[in-house]
Amino acid sequence: MMEGTSLYLPIVVLLMQCSPSVPVTVSSNSPKVEVREFSDAVLSCKFHTEKDQHPRIEWKKKGKGVSFVYYEGHFKGPFQGRATIDGATVTLRKVTQEDAGEYRCEISAPQDTVTLGETNVTLKVLVPPNTPSCEIPSSAVTGSVVKLRCRDQQSIPPATYSWYKDNLQISQPRHANATYLINSLTGVLEFKAVAKEDTGRYSCLASNGVGPPKTCEAKHMAIEDVNITAVVAAVVVVALLVMVCSCGGLLLHRNGFFSRHRGRSNVNYVPPPQEPQDFKHTQSFML
Structure with a gap:
């Protein structure tokens, strides 16, 4: 029995040595995270390396550009003092709308065949209704x-x-x-x-x-309700005013009011002075 086992042992060892190693892999337990505003958000990142026991862990946030969240063992920018990391999983404290967006977890393992792996996590911050x-x-x-x-x-x-x-x-x-x-x-x-x-x-x-x-x-x-009586009365009053004004103007015109007005304006007319030669000519004509 022992002899049979000893015969198979070298074969098993050889197969283990020849089987390919698993390169660096990165995944997330929750690629889409939804939390209420001012609560904590957990951004999951799990990884497995082939050889490298101390890979480099980085978190980045996508926006108008790409900004660092976690780099060289420290949180950056607005995440300083309000975020923690466990393995490669990040927890953000009291998130706001500014934190919403797409995050990327990157694992760099220089000693592995595949040296870089990454996974994305989308954070949506929920806001309850305000008074409309x-x-x-x-x-x-x-x-x-x-x-x-x-x-x-x-x-x-x-x-x-x-x-x-x-x-x-x-x-x-x-x-x-x-x-x-x-x-x-x-x-x-x-x-x-x-x-x-x-x-x-x-x-x-x-x-x-x-x-x-x-x-x-x-x-x-x-x-x-629309006051029909008041509307009709207003229309009638306006129509009567228009008729009275029109008839009054016509009567004044027929009675020559406007003509007399123009005549009176000519009563005070003063003819222009005559030249001396014109005056002499007139005298001789009269003689």
Whole structure:
């Protein structure tokens, strides 16, 4: 039994020596990381080298250019004092929107056949909704088109919106002939033709699943009927004023008011002085 084993042992050793070694490999347990703003983010980086026991570890961040995060055993720039490293895995403390982006973990092993390996990790920083800004008109006329607007510019991912009237949610219209439309992505509530029954207190709720939803302050919108009688009366009064002015001007013209005015302007006319020779000529003519 021992003799058979001794015969196979050289073969096993030879196969182990001839089998290729695994070169440097780099990977991440979480290539896409999503965390809430002001919480910690773990950027995973795992590596395996062929021979090199002390490879060089570098982290870089892609943006308009490429900047160092971790280089020569130290964190750089804004990451100093707020980041730690374990192996090649980095933990960022209290991340903000400035930290969001794509990171690259690079492992350099000069003694290996393949001397460089890398992996990318994308960090997305989530922001809960803020109180949305709402545009709600205080009044409108029946039959007119009215748009109510709601917007939160800072939430990540972008918020979706729902509208409330007198603290009751306005449901999405179920047919094409509905008198209103709600766009939950843009936050616009549009009335095709408002009616008296649309009067009420309106508010908007923004939510994105990250934090608690936020609502804007409710505002009252009153829908008023058009006063047909007042409009007709105003039109009649304007028409009468135009007629009176036209007739008055015509009568004055017929009575020669404007002609007399022009005649009176000639009463004080003074003829130009005559030259002496003209005066003598006139005298001789008269004689």
